[in-house]
Amino acid sequence: MLPAGTEGASMPASPAWQHIEDVVRKVMRRYGFEEIRTPALEPTALVARGIGQATDIVQKEMFTFEQGDAGYVLRPEVTAPVMRAYLQHHLGQRGGVQKLFYVGPCFRAEKPQKGRFRQFHQFGSETIGAADARADAETVALMADVYREFGLRQTRLRLNSLGSPPDRKRYRQALTDYFAPYENELSETSRRRLRQNPLRLLDTKIEHEQRLLEDAPRLLDFVDDGSRAHYDEVKGWLDHLEIPFEEDPLLVRGLDYYTRTAFELESGALGAQSALAGGGRYDLLAEALGADEPVPAVGFAAGIERLFLALEAAGYDFPPDPAADVFLAAIGEEAERFVFEKARALRRAGLSAETDLMGRSLKAQMREANRSGAPHAVIIGGNELEAGRASVKHMATGEQTEVAFDGLTAFLLEQRAGGQPAEAEAAQDT
RNA sequence: GGGACCGUAGCUCAGUUUGGUCCAGAGCAUUCGGUUGUGAUCCGAAAGGUCGAGGGUUCGAUUCCCUCCGGUCCCCCCA
Numbered sequence: 001m002l003p004a005g006t007e008g009a010s011m012p013a014s015p016a017w018q019h020i021e022d023v024v025r026k027v028m029r030r031y032g033f034e035e036i037r038t039p040a041l042e043p044t045a046l047v048a049r050g051i052g053q054a055t056d057i058v059q060k061e062m063f064t065f066e067q068g069d070a071g072y073v074l075r076p077e078v079t080a081p082v083m084r085a086y087l088q089h090h091l092g093q094r095g096g097v098q099k100l101f102y103v104g105p106c107f108r109a110e111k112p113q114k115g116r117f118r119q120f121h122q123f124g125s126e127t128i129g130a131a132d133a134r135a136d137a138e139t140v141a142l143m144a145d146v147y148r149e150f151g152l153r154q155t156r157l158r159l160n161s162l163g164s165p166p167d168r169k170r171y172r173q174a175l176t177d178y179f180a181p182y183e184n185e186l187s188e189t190s191r192r193r194l195r196q197n198p199l200r201l202l203d204t205k206i207e208h209e210q211r212l213l214e215d216a217p218r219l220l221d222f223v224d225d226g227s228r229a230h231y232d233e234v235k236g237w238l239d240h241l242e243i244p245f246e247e248d249p250l251l252v253r254g255l256d257y258y259t260r261t262a263f264e265l266e267s268g269a270l271g272a273q274s275a276l277a278g279g280g281r282y283d284l285l286a287e288a289l290g291a292d293e294p295v296p297a298v299g300f301a302a303g304i305e306r307l308f309l310a311l312e313a314a315g316y317d318f319p320p321d322p323a324a325d326v327f328l329a330a331i332g333e334e335a336e337r338f339v340f341e342k343a344r345a346l347r348r349a350g351l352s353a354e355t356d357l358m359g360r361s362l363k364a365q366m367r368e369a370n371r372s373g374a375p376h377a378v379i380i381g382g383n384e385l386e387a388g389r390a391s392v393k394h395m396a397t398g399e400q401t402e403v404a405f406d407g408l409t410a411f412l413l414e415q416r417a418g419g420q421p422a423e424a425e426a427a428q429d430t
Numbered sequence: 431g432g433g434a435c436c437g438u439a440g441c442u443c444a445g446u447u448u449g450g451u452c453c454a455g456a457g458c459a460u461u462c463g464g465u466u467g468u469g470a471u472c473c474g475a476a477a478g479g480u481c482g483a484g485g486g487u488u489c490g491a492u493u494c495c496c497u498c499c500g501g502u503c504c505c506c507c508c509a
Contacts, residue, residue, distance in 0.1 A: 056507050060431075077509085106509080111431085113503060122509060189506070200507085253508095275509060303509030331467055362467050370469035381467055395469070 005110070005118030016318040020304060020311075021103055024123045027149050031142045033101040033125050038081040040105060044071035049288050050080030052256025054197060061108040063118075074107035077255070079299055082126045083285050091128070092295070097135070098128040103304075115273035115306050124279065124301035131296035133230055136261045136281060137237030143265060143277055143300045144243055152310055155276065156266045157244065160251035161231035162258050162280070163223035171222040172198045178216050185212075202250040218249045227260050234261055253278060257285040261298065269313035270306060277302030323373030324352045325416050329365035331381030339380050342408070349409045351416065370395060376415060378408065 025035065048058050063074040075081055082100055085091070091098050103123040112118060125142055127135045140157070147155055162168060175198045183191060190209055193200040199219075204210060223231070238245055245263070253262050262280035270276070279300025286295035311318075326346065330339040339355055346353040354372050356365045362379070369377040379391040379400075389402040392411070403411045 061507085108508080110507075112501085116508075120509065124509090203507090205505095255508095272504065273508075277509070301509065306509055327469095329468080361462085363463090363469080364461080366469040368469085377469075379468070383467080391468090393468070398469085400468085 005112030005116070015321050016308075017304075019319055020307060021123075023149050024103060024146055025101075027142065027146045028101040028123075028125065030145075031099070031125075031138065033099045033142075036082060036085060036100040036102055037104065038075075038078065038085050038102065040075055040107070041072050042075050042081050042084070044073040046084055046289065047073050047076060047080055050083065050257060050285055051077065055255055057108065057255070061110050063107050063109050076108045077106055077301060078102050078104065078122060078124060079126060079255075079257070079282065079301065080285065080289070082299075083128070083282075083289055083295075083297065086126075086128050086295075087286060087289060087291050097130040099125070100128065101125045113273070114271045115303070115309055117305060121304040122301050123304060124277075124299055126297060126299035128295060128297040130298070131283070133233030134237055135296075136230075136234045136298050137241060137243075139279060139298050139300050140234075140238060140245075140263055141241055141243060143263075143279065143302065146302070147265065147276065147307075150307070150311060150316065152267070152314055152316075154268055154314070155310075156246065156268070157263060158248040158251050158266065159235070159238075159245045159261070159263045160248050161220060161223050161227055161260050162252065162262050163219065163227045164259055165284070167222050167224055167227065168199070168219070171217065171219050174217040174222065175199070175201065179212070182212055185209075199252045202252055213250065219252070220249055230260050253280060257282040257288060259283045263300070265302075267306070267310045267313075270309050273306065275303075276306050276310060321373065322352075323375070324354045325374060326351060326353050326376045326378055326412050327365070327369035327372050327374040328353060328355045328378045328380065329362055329369060330356065331362050331379070335380045335382070335385060338385060339378075342378075342380075342405075346409055346412065349413065351409070351412055376412065 028035070044062070044064050047062065051057050053059075057076045062076055065072055082102060086098060086100075091100075101124065104121065105119055106122050107119050109118060110116060123146075125139060127139055140159075144157065163171075176194060179186065179194055179198070179201065183194065186194065186209060187204075187206055190201055190204055190206070201209070202213065202219075204213070220228075220231075235245075235247075251262055251264060253264075258280040260281040260283065262278075264278040265276045266274045267276050268274065277300055279298070281296070281298040283294055283296045285297065287293070328339045328343050328346075330336040336359075343353045343355045352374075354368075354374065356368060358364075360368070362381075366377060375395055377393045377395060379393060384390050384402075387402070389404050390408055391400055392403050392408075393400045
């Protein structure tokens with residue numbers, strides 16, 4: 001039995017899935033980001049320090065286990081691991097800003113539902129070493145361009161500034177004070193949040209509480225001048241790039257390492273889990289992981305499964321499954337030996353060639369040839385072996401011609417290069 | 431962690447209401463065949479399921495009850 005919420009991860013890698021990754025990598029490279037691969041396994045302490053003890057992820061969503069004295073965790077996200085790699089391998093010494101991206105699996109021990117899995121896949125970018133607001137804007141632009149590349153326009157980009165930890169501490173207090181008189185009107189979960197993590201109150205879905213929030217203090221009013229100036233700059237650069245966004249004073253993120261800029265991209269077509277991607281600045285993460293000095297950084301993370309859902313909802317045209325160039329059918333043992341070797345020769349010439357591996361009838365082989373999507377089937381039996389010429393059937397038209405064994409590779413290469421069916425006759429003379 | 435619904439062939443599902451020869455079925459997919467060596471169509475046949483698992487009630491359980499496992503969706507939270 002598979003662990004819950006890991007279903008899709010064990011299916012054969014579909015062309016659609018690979019297509020998504022291809023597009024992601026393409027856009028990432030346009031922006032000059034390098035791919036980095038970090039282990040799926042990380043020390044529990046790294047994740048706990050990086051993401052924050054008080055977060056849901058660390059408190060209840062990690063797959064952890066002990067090995068000797070050490071505690072490990074299947075990574076629930078990739079930003080902390082990338083920062084660990086950056087520090088451990090002194091990537092900053094390479095000079096300049098480090099622009100890294102990743103694509104890979106993450107794990108969270110949540111109850112699975114639509115758009116949420118225990119093993120899921122994220123891609124994202126991390127721009128490490130840049131405090132400039134343009135780094136924030138570039139991250140947002142990169143994220144937006146990935147979705148734009150897929151033609152997804154029904155998305156909503158929300159933006160906010162979280163300021164610095166002292167700012168948030170003062171804001172937390174103000175929020176607590178504001179809600180104190182209303183405590184009896186709050187739901188049980190909201191009362192719990194008020195004590196444990198007041199910022200979470202901001203995304204309550206209870207109408208009454210939302211009305212209370214309208215007059216509640218705003219995080220942005222507690223943000224220090226530096227953060228405010230930075231926020232204004234980020235908005236300026238986004239305007240400059242003509243990237244539409246909404247300011248959302250209620251936007252907070254679930255991980256402790258965020259500072260200043262926070263953003264989230266939503267889709268309307270995803271059901272309960274509408275967040276496609278999110279990110280922000282995390283200038284304090286490096287120090288939390290043991291760095292001697294602050295390392296400014298900003299990044300985003302996106303869910304591939306959710307992108308997939310959004311694409312399906314939008315009726316996205318995935319590229320068709322790649323078809324073989326040719327299917328080789330054999331009749332009789334001698335022909336089977338010939339075909340098996342010929343297929344390898346074609347493959348070494350760069351063609352995608354398929355053959356029967358079950359000793360099936362010609363009829364069954366032709367069915368298989370049809371299924372393979374190969375434009376041509378090559379039939380070789382006693383007659384062909386005697387004549388030294390293969391029967392080549394053009395599957396779409398049903399027309400069949402003969403091609404000398406010696407010229408078969410060249411013929412098929414030419415066909416793949418865009419030769420028309422009509423040229424088949426011409427080619428058979430070569 | 432809490433809630434709702436669901437588990438019958440590889441896939442999509444019927445059958446369970448009122449337990450017993452319409453209870454083990456259909457479509458698609460698969461394999462083979464429709465005379466000697468030709469695919470997507472058509473026709474025919476075959477193969478394929480301990481009816482999620484275990485226990486209970488009963489003369490008898492896919493059907494009723496309990497437990498467990500799994501799935502889906504929702505709350506929480508997030509990608």
